[in-house]
Amino acid sequence: MTSRWCWALCGWLALGAGLTGCRARDADGVETEQADFGQPVLFTFGTIEGTELSSDTTRGRTTALLFVTTYDLPSQAEAQLLRDVLATHKPLANGAIVMMEPPHAAPLARVWADSISLKLPIAMASPALVAGESQLGKIVGVPTLVVLDRRGRLIARSEGAASREGIVQALARADAQ
Numbered sequence: 001m002t003s004r005w006c007w008a009l010c011g012w013l014a015l016g017a018g019l020t021g022c023r024a025r026d027a028d029g030v031e032t033e034q035a036d037f038g039q040p041v042l043f044t045f046g047t048i049e050g051t052e053l054s055s056d057t058t059r060g061r062t063t064a065l066l067f068v069t070t071y072d073l074p075s076q077a078e079a080q081l082l083r084d085v086l087a088t089h090k091p092l093a094n095g096a097i098v099m100m101e102p103p104h105a106a107p108l109a110r111v112w113a114d115s116i117s118l119k120l121p122i123a124m125a126s127p128a129l130v131a132g133e134s135q136l137g138k139i140v141g142v143p144t145l146v147v148l149d150r151r152g153r154l155i156a157r158s159e160g161a162a163s164r165e166g167i168v169q170a171l172a173r174a175d176a177q
Contacts, residue, residue, distance in 0.1 A: 040152030041135040045098060045123035048106045048113075053096050053123040055152045062174040063094040063152075064167070065136070067125070067144040069101055070112040074161050078143035080116055085167045093171055096121040100130065100142055145170070149177035 044054040066082050068075030079097055086095040099109045103124050113122050125139075132138030136146055140159065147156040147170040155177060156170035 038153060041148060041154055042152075043126075043129075043134055043136055045126055045129075046103075048110050048122045048124065051121070053098075053121050058094045058096070058148065059150065059152050061092065061094050061150055062171055063096070063148045064171065065096055065098055065146045065148070067098045067100055067139045067146070068142050069099065070105065070108050072142050075143045076112075076116055078145070078161050079118055079120075081162075081164060082145070082167060083118055083120060085164060085171070086120075089168070089171055091175060093175075096123060098123045098125055098129070100125045100139060147171060147174050149174040151177070153177065 040055060040059070042055045044052060047053050064082060064086065066075075066079055068079055082095055086093055097109075097113070097118065097120050099105065099122060101109070101124065106124055109122050109124065112118075113120075126134065128134045129136060129139065136154075137157070143161060145156070145158040145162050145167065146154065149155050155174040158166060158170070162170070
C-alpha cells in the first residue's frame with residue numbers, strides 16, 4: 001500500500017474511532033505516531049522518593065518513560081541503555097522508570113536502581129496503568145519505552161528492547177516537535 005493510501009486510511013480510521021494518530025514501526029522497531037499528535041497525555045505516578053512523576057512535572061522537556069520490572073534482565077539492560085543515552089542527549093531530556101509492580105515492591109525497586117547505578121526517578125505503576133486504563137495505553141510487556149514531546153504528546157512507543165539508535169531517533173523526533 002502506498003504511503004498516500006496509508007495516510008488516507010489512518011485519517012479515516014482516526015475520525016471514525018475518535019483517535020488522534022496511526023502507528024507504524026520504523027527500521028529500529030520503534031513504533032511511532034504517524035498522524036496528528038493530538039492532545040497531551042495525562043499521567044501521575046508516585047515515586048519511591050515520595051515525590052510525583054506526572055505530565056505536569058515533565059512538561060517543557062522531551063520525556064522518556066521506561067516501563068520495567070525488577071526481575072526482568074532485558075528491563076535492566078534497557079534502563080542502563082536509556083541512562084547512558086540521556087547522559088549525552090542534547091538538548092537535555094527527562095527520563096524516568098515506571099515499575100510495573102505493586103506499590104509494596106518499592107523497596108526492591110530502590111535496591112534494583114542502586115545496583116545498576118540508576119539515578120533516574122523511579123515511579124510505581126498506578127492501578128489504572130496496570131489495568132490498561134491510562135492515557136499511556138496498555139503496557140503489554142516489559143521493557144516498554146514511551147517518548148513524549150515537550151508538550152506531553154506521544155511521539156514514539158517501543159515494546160521490547162529498543163536499540164541505542166532507536167532511542168536516540170525517538171528523542172530527536174520528540175525534540176523536533
